[in-house]
Amino acid sequence: MLKISTKGQYALLIMTELAEQNQESYIPLKLLSHRHNLSSKYLEQILIQLSKSGLVTGLRGNNGGYKLTRQPESYTVGEILRAMEGDLNPRTISDTPTVSSVGNDDFWDEFNTVINNFVDSNTLEQIAEKNRQFNGYDYCI
Numbered sequence: 611m612l613k614i615s616t617k618g619q620y621a622l623l624i625m626t627e628l629a630e631q632n633q634e635s636y637i638p639l640k641l642l643s644h645r646h647n648l649s650s651k652y653l654e655q656i657l658i659q660l661s662k663s664g665l666v667t668g669l670r671g672n673n674g675g676y677k678l679t680r681q682p683e684s685y686t687v688g689e690i691l692r693a694m695e696g697d698l699n700p701r702t703i704s705d706t707p708t709v710s711s712v713g714n715d716d717f718w719d720e721f722n723t724v725i726n727n728f729v730d731s732n733t734l735e736q737i738a739e740k741n742r743q744f745n746g747y748d749y750c751i
Contacts, residue, residue: 612700612725614691620648621656621694622687622737628666629682629738636668636675656694663693682738688729698725 624642631637639657643650657676660666665685666676678685691698701718 612698614695617656617659618691618694620646620653621660622690624653624656625660625665625678625685625690625734626737626741628676628678629685629734630741631677633678633681636673636677638675642676660690660693663689665690665693678734682735683733685734686730687732687734687737688726690734691729698722698729700725 623646627642627645628637639650639654642648643653646653657666657668661668661676664679667679668674668676688698699722701722
């Protein structure tokens with residue numbers, strides 16, 4: 611069963627918040643952890659993984675924090691989730707399939723395609739824009 615971990619869910623949440631901010635400013639780790647009631651250590655693990663994937667960049671020091679490496683519209687939800695979860699294939703594939711038939715295999719292949727097409731067709735900017743509309747503003751803080 612395809613299940614997105616809490617790390618994957620928080621990664622998307624934090625990336626969305628970074629997308630809603632001024633793209634030139636670094637957002638401090640403490641501020642992000644406070645806003646989402648997460649421990650700094652847990653959030654730092656997520657941000658380090660996102661940084662290793664090239665999705666965010668970090669800066670140490672008084673004016674430090676994290677920011678996106680690109681514009682929000684260039685990120686897909688799929689690439690963010692894959693950075694945290696790895697492959698999003700809903701089927702566990704082994705070298706010797708135990709449950710297999712042409713019909714079943716076709717179904718799982720199509721299911722995998724639908725999931726990946728869905729997450730790859732949604733951008734970080736689309737999610738951030740929905741948040742802005744819901745919160746009644748159309749500008750970055």
